[in-house]
Amino acid sequence: MSTFSLQIITPDKVFFDGEVQRVIVRTTEGDTGILAKHEKYVAALPAGPVKVTMADGTVRIAALSGGAVRVAPDHTAILANAAEWAEDIDVEWAKRSEADALRKKEQSKTQKELELAELKLRRALNRLRVSSMK
Amino acid sequence: MAGANMKAIKRRIKSVESTMQITKAMELVSSSKLRHAKERAEKAVPFFNLLYQTMSEIASDAVGFRSAYITLRETGAALLIVIAGDRGLAGGFNLNVFRRADARAKELTAEGREVVVMTVGRKAQEHYAKSGYRILGSFDNVGESINPHTALRMSEHIVHLFDEGHLALVELFFTNLVSPLVQEAREMTVIPVPNLEHNTGLQSLTNYEPSPEAVFDSLIPQYLAGILYCTIVDTYASEQAARRMAMENATDNAQEMIDDLSLKYNRARQASITQELTEIVAGANAQG
Numbered sequence: 496m497s498t499f500s501l502q503i504i505t506p507d508k509v510f511f512d513g514e515v516q517r518v519i520v521r522t523t524e525g526d527t528g529i530l531a532k533h534e535k536y537v538a539a540l541p542a543g544p545v546k547v548t549m550a551d552g553t554v555r556i557a558a559l560s561g562g563a564v565r566v567a568p569d570h571t572a573i574l575a576n577a578a579e580w581a582e583d584i585d586v587e588w589a590k591r592s593e594a595d596a597l598r599k600k601e602q603s604k605t606q607k608e609l610e611l612a613e614l615k616l617r618r619a620l621n622r623l624r625v626s627s628m629k
Numbered sequence: 630m631a632g633a634n635m636k637a638i639k640r641r642i643k644s645v646e647s648t649m650q651i652t653k654a655m656e657l658v659s660s661s662k663l664r665h666a667k668e669r670a671e672k673a674v675p676f677f678n679l680l681y682q683t684m685s686e687i688a689s690d691a692v693g694f695r696s697a698y699i700t701l702r703e704t705g706a707a708l709l710i711v712i713a714g715d716r717g718l719a720g721g722f723n724l725n726v727f728r729r730a731d732a733r734a735k736e737l738t739a740e741g742r743e744v745v746v747m748t749v750g751r752k753a754q755e756h757y758a759k760s761g762y763r764i765l766g767s768f769d770n771v772g773e774s775i776n777p778h779t780a781l782r783m784s785e786h787i788v789h790l791f792d793e794g795h796l797a798l799v800e801l802f803f804t805n806l807v808s809p810l811v812q813e814a815r816e817m818t819v820i821p822v823p824n825l826e827h828n829t830g831l832q833s834l835t836n837y838e839p840s841p842e843a844v845f846d847s848l849i850p851q852y853l854a855g856i857l858y859c860t861i862v863d864t865y866a867s868e869q870a871a872r873r874m875a876m877e878n879a880t881d882n883a884q885e886m887i888d889d890l891s892l893k894y895n896r897a898r899q900a901s902i903t904q905e906l907t908e909i910v911a912g913a914n915a916q917g
Contacts, residue, residue, distance in 0.1 A: 504676045506777040506858045507669070523847070524838045535835035537683060539847035563848055565683050574680050576777050576851060607789050614785070 498550045499531040503557070503573045510557075510578040517548040520564050520573065529566060536566040542614075542621040544628065545573065556581040558625035560618045584626035593619035635901065638894040642887055649883035655718070656876035659869045662773075663809065666866035670806065673862060677855045684848055688825040691841035698791075698849050699821050705797030706743040708765065708787065709734060710819075712803040712861055713753035714868040715770050720878075722804065722871035723752045725814040726864075730802040733816060734762060742797070747787070749861060765790070772865035777858055784854035791820060799853075803860040804867035810874065812867035819856055822849075 496516045503511040518529045521543030529536075542560045549555065562575035596616035603609040688694050711730045713723045734744045745763045748754045754767040766786065771779060790796050799820040805813050817823075837844050 504679060506673050506676045506780070506855055508672050509675055522838055523843075527838075536838070537687065537835055537841075537844055538838040539844045562851060563680075563683060563844060565679070572679055574676060574683070574851065576781050576854065610789075611782075611785060 497531040499533075499571060500569075501547065501571050501573070503545070503559075503575065503578050505575055505578050510575075511547070514550040515547050516550060516552070518571065518573075519546040520559075521545070522564065527564075529564075529571060533566050533571070535568065536564070538564050540564055540573070540575070542618045544621070544625045545578075556625055556628050558584060558622045560621070579622065579625075581625050581628055584622050586623065586626050589619050589622040589626065593623065595619075635894060635897045638890055638897060642890045642894065645883050645886050645890065649880055649887070652876045652879040652883060656873055656880060659873035659876060663866060663869035663873060666862060666869055667806070670859070670862045670866050673855075673859045677859050680848065680852055680855050684822065684845060684852060685825050686835070687837070687841045687845045688822075690835055691837070694841060694845075696822075696842055696845050698846065699825060701821050702794075702797040705795060706745045706763075707737045708745050708747060708790075708796050708799045709737075709762075710747045710749065710787075710799065710801045710857075711753045711757065712801070712864045713748070713750040713756070714864070715751040715772060716868075716872075717752065718875060719868055719872040720875040722812065722868055723750075723756070726802050726804055727753070727756050729814045729816055731760075733800065733802070734760075745796075747783075750864075772861060772868065775858060775861045775865070777854065780858040780861070781850065781854040783857055784850050787853060788850045796820075801856065801860060803864045804871075805863055806867040806870055809870045812871050817856075817860075819853060820849075822852070 498514040498516050501511065501513065501515045501518055502509060516530070520527055520529070520538075520540060522538040523541055524538065527536075527538065540559060540562050542558075545557050545559050547555050547557070557578050557580050559573065559575040560577040562573065564573045565571070593616065596612050596619055600609060600612040600616060603612050688696075688699065709730055711726065713726050717723065730746075734746075737744050743763075745765045746757045746760070747765045748757050748767045749771060751769045754764075754769060757764055766783075768779075768783065787796075787799060791799070798818065801817045801819050803815060803817075805815045807813050
């Protein structure tokens, strides 16, 4: 199967850079699969999983916390604020931040606080879900 | 009398020496922190470049592209984000950025805009506490420990205020590390997003989901967080570079002072020996 180059970039590092066969990302509109020679494409990503099929056929899953995917003819890139491989996720920490987000949601007084708490909750739930997918 | 003078000089040499030890130590600490900060600043570049490229492409790709984030609003306050250090002893590092931001704040006030300030770094907070501008938020001690999450939290806060119509523009004041020897205070307009290319009227070949506008707007918090992260790291690196230079100068000055004092000390010592000799010879002559 033909491969294409994928980069997953976060503000603090280049998280992944290599040849892959297939990428499946969850966009705001639903899951999208990207193979080599995909059309030019840009989509927004909420917090969600990304499934990468490497050049050798192994599959790895990572949790992304929001960003965008950009497919250009020569190069596909995922921009994310944070990215973690499923096996690296600290489940205890994710659970704690889930509890923390729930508590903040309860206590939120303004609409804004509620929205921020929900975002946090979604990120925590995403990490927990992804870590169970490995 | 010479003896007392010598003692005083000796004491001064001691005190300058101990100061020099401190400045030397601070210089070494800053150079090692500078190295780390520079690495971090360099790592942030690919993310930000690609993000900005993507946004720029969206704006130029979509026919009749519109976004609240690219046009200047008539009403609303101007937010100045001022990024400075948490500590002093870094030469003119903090002052330079304040001078720039203060000048801009005056200009905006003269244009009839309300100016609100967000400070990063304790020195910035102290400076603007007395300025009379409304402080929207203060973040201390973030330079060394900033991570993308903190930056995103700050950015979501600002974008939220913008969405509610409180803000018309967002400008950022920070220090750019040009080289370890040169740091430059800079300003940058963040919102409205500057320098985007305009659509050439051609239909785009790129498929945007759900729409160019929606993708663009959803990237705004990331974009602002990216800018905040990059500039805070850059400013932190500049602070370390400025402090290293200031401390290097202080160490050099201390060394110069010690050399100077040593010379004086030796002169005083010689003078006292000469005087003693003269006294002995004079005494011997008188007896002889």
